[in-house]
Amino acid sequence: MKRSQKFLIIFLVLTAVFSAVTAAVSAFELERVRKNTNSAVVQIIENVKEKYTEVSERELAAILNGRSENPQTESSLKKYGIDLDSDWAVYKNDGTSNFIIIANSIICAVSCLALTAVFLKYCKSQKAEAERLAGYLRKINRRNYDLELKANSEDEMSQLQSEIYKTTVMLREQADNSQKDKENLKQSLSDISHQLKTPLTSIMVMLDNIIEDENMPDDIRRDFLNDIRHSSNGISFLVQSILTLSKLDANSIVLKSKTENVKKILDECVKNTEVLAEIKGVETSVGCDDSLTLSCDFKWLCEAITNIVKNCIEHTIEGGFVKLKAEKTSLCTKITVTDNECGIAKEDLPHIFERFYKGRNSDENSVGIGLALAKTIIEKSGGSIYADSEQGKGTKFTVTLFDINNGQ
Numbered sequence: 001m002k003r004s005q006k007f008l009i010i011f012l013v014l015t016a017v018f019s020a021v022t023a024a025v026s027a028f029e030l031e032r033v034r035k036n037t038n039s040a041v042v043q044i045i046e047n048v049k050e051k052y053t054e055v056s057e058r059e060l061a062a063i064l065n066g067r068s069e070n071p072q073t074e075s076s077l078k079k080y081g082i083d084l085d086s087d088w089a090v091y092k093n094d095g096t097s098n099f100i101i102i103a104n105s106i107i108c109a110v111s112c113l114a115l116t117a118v119f120l121k122y123c124k125s126q127k128a129e130a131e132r133l134a135g136y137l138r139k140i141n142r143r144n145y146d147l148e149l150k151a152n153s154e155d156e157m158s159q160l161q162s163e164i165y166k167t168t169v170m171l172r173e174q175a176d177n178s179q180k181d182k183e184n185l186k187q188s189l190s191d192i193s194h195q196l197k198t199p200l201t202s203i204m205v206m207l208d209n210i211i212e213d214e215n216m217p218d219d220i221r222r223d224f225l226n227d228i229r230h231s232s233n234g235i236s237f238l239v240q241s242i243l244t245l246s247k248l249d250a251n252s253i254v255l256k257s258k259t260e261n262v263k264k265i266l267d268e269c270v271k272n273t274e275v276l277a278e279i280k281g282v283e284t285s286v287g288c289d290d291s292l293t294l295s296c297d298f299k300w301l302c303e304a305i306t307n308i309v310k311n312c313i314e315h316t317i318e319g320g321f322v323k324l325k326a327e328k329t330s331l332c333t334k335i336t337v338t339d340n341e342c343g344i345a346k347e348d349l350p351h352i353f354e355r356f357y358k359g360r361n362s363d364e365n366s367v368g369i370g371l372a373l374a375k376t377i378i379e380k381s382g383g384s385i386y387a388d389s390e391q392g393k394g395t396k397f398t399v400t401l402f403d404i405n406n407g408q
Contacts (some may be wrong), residue, residue, distance in 0.1 A: 015115070022107045034190060057214035068155055108146075133164060142169055147277060193355075194241065242368045244303075245355070248376050255297040255380055261334065262287040265298060266324045269305040281318035284309070288326040294333045296381055304377035305335065305372035308385075310398050312339040316396075332383075335399040343391035 124389045190231075206224040210216060216224075247253045270277075277284050314321045316339045326335045344352060351357045355372040378385045378399055389395035 015111070015353035022104055046168040090291075091106050133161060136164060136168075140171065192238070196235060196238070199235050203228050203231050238369065241373050245369070245373055245376060248380055253300075253380075255300055255377075255383075257294050257295045257297055259295055260298045260301075261290075262292040262294050262326045262335070263290050265294075265296075265302055265305065266326060266335070268302045269324065272302070272306045273309050276310060276313050277322070280313055280316065282313050283315045283321045284313070284324070285321065286324045288324070289328075292326055292328055292333070296401060300377050301381060302383075305337070305399070307374040308337045308399075310372050312337055312341065312395065312397070315339065317341070317343045331399050334401045337397045337399075337403070338394060340394040341395055344387070344395055345391060349387060349389055353385070357375075 034276075075301050206228055210221060210224055244253075263286065266288055270284045270286060273284065309322060309324065316322060322337065322339045324335070324337055326333065328334075349355075353371050353375040354368075356368045358368040375385050378401070381401060383401040384401060385397065385399050387395055387397050
């Protein structure tokens with residue numbers, strides 16, 4: 001129950017109690033007035049009957065229940081100190097009436113004081129609670145988020161306290177996340193700088209050689225230009241991947257799900273990597289039912305699977321293979337990409353999806369961002385990815401996607 005409701009109930013109860021006490025006192029004293037008056041009337045009737053026997057009881061009753069219209073009778077009573085305009089005809093009733101007035105006045109005064117005390121106590125408690133909450137807010141403004149506000153009731157202040165606690169937790173999480181974001185940004189900038197430094201330095205050296213040596217043989221010049229193009233493509237891939245990851249992190253890329261043919265997706269991934277597979281001498285194959293479908297974003301799922309296939313090809317020796325398979329269960333669709341490379345070390349396996357991470361067997365041209373990008377896209381699609389590897393036998397990547405429209 002809210003504190004204001006409790007205060008209102010207490011106020012009403014006290015008011016009812018004081019009203020009942022006042023009514024009881026008044027009723028008790030009025031009963032005394034009735035008895036005094038009746039006693040006086042009985043004495044008068046007895047005296048009248050004793051002295052005036054000719055007056056009947058009916059006449060006396062009519063006189064008692066009627067009203068005197070004779071002003072001489074009323075004025076004659078003033079001789080005996082009785083003023084009917086301001087006094088009681090029966091003296092005992094005068095004291096009783098004064099007692100009723102005084103008692104009612106005292107009860108009303110006590111009632112007002114009691115209600116005032118209750119109200120002041122309520123205001124004082126509210127003020128103390130408000131000051132306490134204001135103190136917490138000042139601490140929050142000083143970035144002190146280590147506060148615990150636990151509401152013990154359901155009144156307005158407790159609800160406000162609960163909301164302040166929620167806000168404090170939210171601000172603390174935002175502060176922690178902000179600090180983590182700063183650290184991640186610092187690390188990312190360091191990694192990007194490191195990844196760009198080598199190819200840019202190589203490009204600058206080769207360009208200087210080309211510019212300074214006018215008599216450079218054409219075949220060497222051609223090799224330099226090919227190396228520059230290769231380094232430029234690597235830089236372009238790195239920049240595009242970083243931009244894509246940033247957009248995915250910022251939720252500025254909307255994944256639109258619709259029913260797509262899974263074999264068509266896998267064939268597209270093989271097509272995207274066929275040049276690299278030919279250069280490396282790696283065979284790629286697809287095993288999938290032609291009728292298998294999946295609710296997904298065709299473009300972005302192809303981007304994710306292509307990065308996985310590309311990683312497998314890069315780490316497979318000449319004459320090796322990379323196999324893509326897909327199967328549907330009652331709950332999900334599983335896509336696997338398997339190679340027969342040398343495998344991933346156990347120490348590296350938990351980190352292969354981290355950005356800019358390069359394992360012991362990574363190619364010197366690898367930037368360590370392809371698998372991180374694939375993982376981000378798959379998770380944005382409502383799926384999951386994990387890798388299982390054994391050194392000397394190969395690696396198997398398993399992508400699990402639930403066939404639902406995730407609404408992204």
